[in-house]
Amino acid sequence: MVQGKRILLIVGGGIAAYKSLELIRQIKREGGQVTPVLTRAAQQFVTPLSVSALAGNKVYTDLFDLTDEAEMGHIELSRSADLVVVAPATADLMAKMATGQADDLASTLLLATDTPVLVAPAMNVRMWLHPSNQRNITTLQADGIHRIGPNEGDMACGEFGPGRMAEPLEIYAQIEALLVDGPLAGRHAIVTSGPTHEPIDPVRYIANRSSGQQGNAIATALAGLGARVTFITGPAITPPPLGVTVVKVETAQEMLNAVTSALPADIGVFAAAVADWRMSEAATGKIKKAKGEGPPSLTLTENPDILATVSQMSEGRPELVVGFAAETDNIVENATRKRERKGCDWIVANDVSEGTGIMGGSENAVTVIDANGAESWPRATKDDVARRLAQRIAEALT
CATH class of the missing domain: 3.40.50.1950 (Flavin prenyltransferase-like)
Incomplete structure (x- = not known):
């Protein structure tokens, strides 16, 4: 109020x-x-x-x-x-x-x-x-x-x-x-969310199954603690949250541009499921299926690494950079290596293997990994996970 x-x-x-x-x-x-x-x-x-x-x-x-x-x-x-x-x-x-x-x-x-x-x-x-x-x-x-x-x-x-x-x-x-004063009042947070869509031709694209629910919940939780939030989202199923600045993008390159434009920030939470690859050159017309020719050969190139780019900035890097790791096996080991490789402060790892129902579902089970080790949280709603993560961020910055 x-x-x-x-x-x-x-x-x-x-x-x-x-x-x-x-x-x-x-x-x-x-x-x-x-x-x-x-x-x-x-x-x-x-x-x-x-x-x-x-x-x-x-x-x-x-x-x-x-x-x-x-x-x-x-x-x-x-x-x-x-x-x-x-x-x-x-x-x-x-x-x-x-x-x-x-x-x-x-x-x-x-x-x-x-x-x-x-x-x-x-x-x-x-x-x-x-x-x-x-x-x-x-x-x-x-x-x-x-x-x-x-x-x-x-x-x-x-x-x-x-x-x-x-x-x-x-x-x-x-x-x-x-x-309404909160522990993050006066702080600026950037949150990325949802998938990216990398065009193959005008009607097809490379993407993944991210719904954007977890990113939305994190943006809402940070705003609830008083942060000014810039919410950069790919074409997610979940509508964007209220009370934040929403920037809509399609591709990884557009998302990176939006992130750098939103800097400076105190907090960066990179929850978006960014496509690792894109077409080296998207077709300008629909690729037609021709009888007897077989599937087309798609030449891919690597997308910009948003988390690594921001984590390794020499100037303008947020005080706290949090990445996400969606893994299907060796969850903690793979996510720990990712944190070290990217250079971020924390990695939030979750198991999205078949049968967990996490990708696109309403619940999440995460392990937060920082320089001191790994802390596993019990399975909870994505809203509860977001509130706990936002509180942890507030405690780290105050």
């Missing part, structure tokens, strides 16, 4: 502004206080009256309101909150944040504050993917701005892709994680 916490909510001008009304309801429902700020464009989508009625507070709109300046002033307004939330965060607002512009109340508050800031981007898919916008996102991330979303889906403009604002409950979960 966010009982008694003060949230300055800046509503940007976009169709997703209507979701800010439900976000206000949720914050108020959990005992938080909301001070709303509407940009001029936001007032085209939601009215100050409706926002004020839900927030139970005055709505601020004008940088040069003499009454507001006399009573509080924009500097005090920007610093009296426990958290500043921008939802929706438009491309324009984030560009102003990244370049230090302050030409209206919202951008001035964001430049004048020393309070943590959470943005929930929302825009057209092409705007989101535009190089200039991605540069701004990278700048904001380096400046320590927290981000939730955007999600992928249908746009109001009729297009499909990343750019939908995170849902109000997702944003609230991230607000709660940032405001």
Whole structure:
């Protein structure tokens, strides 16, 4: 809960502004206080009256309101909150944040504050993917701005892709994680999850049976202890968790790029089941089956080793790097050698041989291996394993 916490909510001008009304309801429902700020464009989508009625507070709109300046002033307004939330965060607002512009109340508050800031981007898919916008996102991330979303889906403009604002409950979960102190508060964790898909041709790919359940549970558990989590997932069956920044990828190379872009981090948990090999050159057209010719010859090449790459970084390596080893025989011996070979701090080993039901199931039985030896845990739900692992991580870093 966010009982008694003060949230300055800046509503940007976009169709997703209507979701800010439900976000206000949720914050108020959990005992938080909301001070709303509407940009001029936001007032085209939601009215100050409706926002004020839900927030139970005055709505601020004008940088040069003499009454507001006399009573509080924009500097005090920007610093009296426990958290500043921008939802929706438009491309324009984030560009102003990244370049230090302050030409209206919202951008001035964001430049004048020393309070943590959470943005929930929302825009057209092409705007989101535009190089200039991605540069701004990278700048904001380096400046320590927290981000939730955007999600992928249908746009109001009729297009499909990343750019939908995170849902109000997702944003609230991230607000709660940032405001409720935990042993990992102020820490940034990167969690990889799910399989990768390495294309053979436009309709076939190399993959494995990972469901993404364990990675999801770990991301949720770390966020529950106060960490800011960047969750990088391949095309998993399990929907991504709430309250974390989700980055969706397909291939191992895309996952490595996403990991390096998310650095720096304090914690790296590499739970994804990354394909070891990919096609040296994927076919651009579907490979046809021809009678009498037999199966095609596939030339494979090795994928980048994400765990080893991060573990062996000379600069920017997370303080704690945790890898996973899915084994079918000699579990502890093989995983121990893997830890030494990769250079990570811990390896979480599990037996995924036929009959265990672990790969794709709801339970796991793991052995955590570090420099001091191996510690076997009893079989438990993946959520319980995740909570125990997150607690162990917190104890190691505090």
